[in-house]
Amino acid sequence: MTTIAAPTSTDRPISSPNSTFRVWIGFLICLLTIGVLSAVSVLWNGLEVTNLTNQVPWGLWITVDLSAIALGAGAFSLSAVAYLLRADSFRRIARMAVFAGLVGYTSAMLALAMDIGRPDRFWHPILYWNIHSVLWEVTMCVILYSTVLGVEFAPILMESKIVSKRFPKAPKIGHTIHQFAPVAAIIGLGLSLLHQSSLGATYGVLVARPIWFKPSLPVMFILSAVAAGVTFTLGVTVFYENVVKTRQISDKLRRQIAMLAGLTMLAYLYLKLWDFLATSYYSHLPSRVEDLDLLNRIAPYGSSFWIIEVLLGGLIPAVILLTPKLRAQDKWILAAALLAFIGIVVNRWNVTLSGLIVPMDWSPGVAEVLHVNSYRPNWTEWGIAVGVLGYGLMALTLGLRFLPMFPHDDH
Amino acid sequence: MNKPTQDKFITRREFITMLTGLGASVGVAAVLSDFDSLNDLIQKELAIDLNEEPLEKKSHGNGKHRWGMVIDLSKCIGCKYCVYACQAVNDVPDDMRWNVYLTDETESGNIFHMTRPCLHCQDAPCVAVCPVQATYVRDDGIVIMDYDVCIGCRYCQVACPYGARTFNWEKRTASSGYQEDWGTAEVDRRPRGVAEKCTFCVHRIDRGIPLGLVPGIDRAATPACVNICPVKARVFGDLNDPNSPISQVIASHPTFRLREELGTEPNVYYIPPEGMVL
Numbered sequence: 001m002t003t004i005a006a007p008t009s010t011d012r013p014i015s016s017p018n019s020t021f022r023v024w025i026g027f028l029i030c031l032l033t034i035g036v037l038s039a040v041s042v043l044w045n046g047l048e049v050t051n052l053t054n055q056v057p058w059g060l061w062i063t064v065d066l067s068a069i070a071l072g073a074g075a076f077s078l079s080a081v082a083y084l085l086r087a088d089s090f091r092r093i094a095r096m097a098v099f100a101g102l103v104g105y106t107s108a109m110l111a112l113a114m115d116i117g118r119p120d121r122f123w124h125p126i127l128y129w130n131i132h133s134v135l136w137e138v139t140m141c142v143i144l145y146s147t148v149l150g151v152e153f154a155p156i157l158m159e160s161k162i163v164s165k166r167f168p169k170a171p172k173i174g175h176t177i178h179q180f181a182p183v184a185a186i187i188g189l190g191l192s193l194l195h196q197s198s199l200g201a202t203y204g205v206l207v208a209r210p211i212w213f214k215p216s217l218p219v220m221f222i223l224s225a226v227a228a229g230v231t232f233t234l235g236v237t238v239f240y241e242n243v244v245k246t247r248q249i250s251d252k253l254r255r256q257i258a259m260l261a262g263l264t265m266l267a268y269l270y271l272k273l274w275d276f277l278a279t280s281y282y283s284h285l286p287s288r289v290e291d292l293d294l295l296n297r298i299a300p301y302g303s304s305f306w307i308i309e310v311l312l313g314g315l316i317p318a319v320i321l322l323t324p325k326l327r328a329q330d331k332w333i334l335a336a337a338l339l340a341f342i343g344i345v346v347n348r349w350n351v352t353l354s355g356l357i358v359p360m361d362w363s364p365g366v367a368e369v370l371h372v373n374s375y376r377p378n379w380t381e382w383g384i385a386v387g388v389l390g391y392g393l394m395a396l397t398l399g400l401r402f403l404p405m406f407p408h409d410d411h
Numbered sequence: 412m413n414k415p416t417q418d419k420f421i422t423r424r425e426f427i428t429m430l431t432g433l434g435a436s437v438g439v440a441a442v443l444s445d446f447d448s449l450n451d452l453i454q455k456e457l458a459i460d461l462n463e464e465p466l467e468k469k470s471h472g473n474g475k476h477r478w479g480m481v482i483d484l485s486k487c488i489g490c491k492y493c494v495y496a497c498q499a500v501n502d503v504p505d506d507m508r509w510n511v512y513l514t515d516e517t518e519s520g521n522i523f524h525m526t527r528p529c530l531h532c533q534d535a536p537c538v539a540v541c542p543v544q545a546t547y548v549r550d551d552g553i554v555i556m557d558y559d560v561c562i563g564c565r566y567c568q569v570a571c572p573y574g575a576r577t578f579n580w581e582k583r584t585a586s587s588g589y590q591e592d593w594g595t596a597e598v599d600r601r602p603r604g605v606a607e608k609c610t611f612c613v614h615r616i617d618r619g620i621p622l623g624l625v626p627g628i629d630r631a632a633t634p635a636c637v638n639i640c641p642v643k644a645r646v647f648g649d650l651n652d653p654n655s656p657i658s659q660v661i662a663s664h665p666t667f668r669l670r671e672e673l674g675t676e677p678n679v680y681y682i683p684p685e686g687m688v689l
Binding site for chain 2: 045046047048050052054055057058115116117118121122124125127128129130132133134135136138139202205206207208209355356359360362363364365366367369370
């Protein structure tokens with residue numbers, strides 16, 4: 001796998017897909033079918049078909065939504081490095097990153113459209129502003145940033161053979177739009193920093209829930225998103241290189257991206273360590289201690305936190321990305337990307353559920369009057385999650401196959 | 412002498428238990444006899460006629476007033492009438508109760524009866540987090556929902572420190588099941604996919620004030636849970652008016668509010684049960 005030659009040509013015949021490709025597309029169509037069937041059931045029957053309750057109103061779909069947004073963070077991070085820090089070598093991966101970001105954000109929107117009780121009112125935040133709501137800020141940033149991603153993505157689409165064959169002027173228009181890449185990168189950086197962080201604040205500002213309520217969550221969300229998003233973008237790129245058996249990015253760029261992701265991952269882990277030490281080890285807020293005790297009693301929360309989230313999802317990918325011998329091998333990069341993917345999903349799941357499983361004790365007495373909540377996604381919820389995954393993979397597959405993600409003449 | 416105890420017609424322990432039970436029943440009956448009978452209370456509720464011109468859709472109330480409630484835990488006998496009356500008037504099914512009941516215990520071991528409507532916080536976390544201003548604090552302190560704006564994100568449920576919000580997971584076709592026996596449904600059933608909560612029976616207040624009624628004094632302008640309480644454990648009224656019954660109760664009793672340390676400034680005050688030290 002590591003013996004692939006240096007970049008030569010990305011010109012491939014678009015027709016005559018091989019049989020593996022056909023099987024893969026067939027598999028993705030199965031995932032999408034499951035998703036569509038589940039979506040029909042949800043839209044027809046309402047959210048009663050889920051296992052969500054008034055005690056645990058957020059669950060798997062919020063996890064999918066948050067994870068997809070985090071995995072899309074490669075777009076703004078790598079664009080910012082390429083166009084704002086003027087690290088020209090990063091331009092080579094900017095398109096791939098923007099596209100992965102677009103796929104991540106659209107996936108999140110699909111999950112959200114299922115999750116809100118009134119999908120027909122998805123546009124209400126645009127009309128009815130509550131500037132005091134962190135979720136309103138998230139919504140507006142996501143809408144605006146998706147527009148930025150669209151602008152960044154337009155040149156890729158216009159240069160593609162499918163479009164340029166029909167509209168010969170399209171590549172020229174695309175080139176003009178691309179002139180605005182640095183501006184788009186600045187706006188994108190601002191918007192992404194804001195909403196990636198405020199997704200953490202969505203939990204962090206809730207004073208009523210002692211496990212969530214802390215100022216570290218916004219910062220942990222942005223750092224983990226950059227680390228996982230960049231690793232994911234790199235992983236998709238390396239996977240694609242192996243499919244087309246051609247190197248798309250130079251060894252130097254690969255090293256730079258791996259360093260960026262690995263160092264961010266370490267920064268994230270360091271913050272996470274101090275978050276744990278400051279809130280749970282050196283200090284003892286009674287309500288938080290009580291809640292954590294409860295969590296540890298009822299669920300293997302500790303193991304999924306320390307082993308999956310921190311060790312497998314954070315420390316190991318960081319070591320891989322920062323060790324020259326390991327990151328030079330494709331299989332290790334792919335392993336790091338997969339682990340980071342799992343790590344971010346499990347983290348978002350843990351954050352969401354840990355705060356909701358413990359009941360809020362509002363009664364003035366001392367009896368434990370409220371029961372510990374439980375939540376396990378049912379088949380419909382898994383069906384939507386599978387469908388969103390199917391959409392994401394399908395979009396990535398078709399994009400890489402039919403759009404010029406790694407053009408020869410890089411500006 | 413050595414006869415096993417189960418051969419006895421009745422053990423001393425059982426006898427004492429029975430006697431205590433009987434005594435308690437007589438006690439409750441004696442207490443209740445001082446008040447209106449349940450039947451009278453329900454008849455008075457049913458007599459309230461709200462069928463007039465529809466109310467203004469998005470009212471903000473009159474800032475002159477600040478509506479609040481006192482719940483006297485030393486008086487509450489745990490009959491749950493307030494729970495049922497609320498379910499009838501606001502058409503709330505069992506699994507979505509706006510006004511909930513539970514049994515709790517003081518540190519000294521006294522069992523007490525706890526009920527909790529929405530506390531109508533002046534600095535309400537649910538209002539702050541709503542991305543579309545579908546829920547808001549009115550000028551008169553009542554926190555209500557605009558069901559036409561709510562997108563169903565459920566952030567308000569997650570944010571409320573008191574679990575006072577419920578979500579319409581399904582389209583409800585049947586009534587709550589408490590009508591006729593406990594009152595008539597006075598408001599529309601909420602559509603599928605939106606959040607809902609206790610409104611302090613705002614429809615009664617908004618209708619009553621222009622008619623010259625005083626919420627907390629005139630039954631037709633007072634929340635159903637307050638009207639139905641057989642031991643008058645709930646007092647409703649204007650916290651801005653020092654002469655209102657509620658202000659006087661607060662002035663003459665020790666009170667506390669739930670999770671006061673969070674700074675949510677609820678408009679519902681509790682009088683502690685026996686055995687609770689504030």
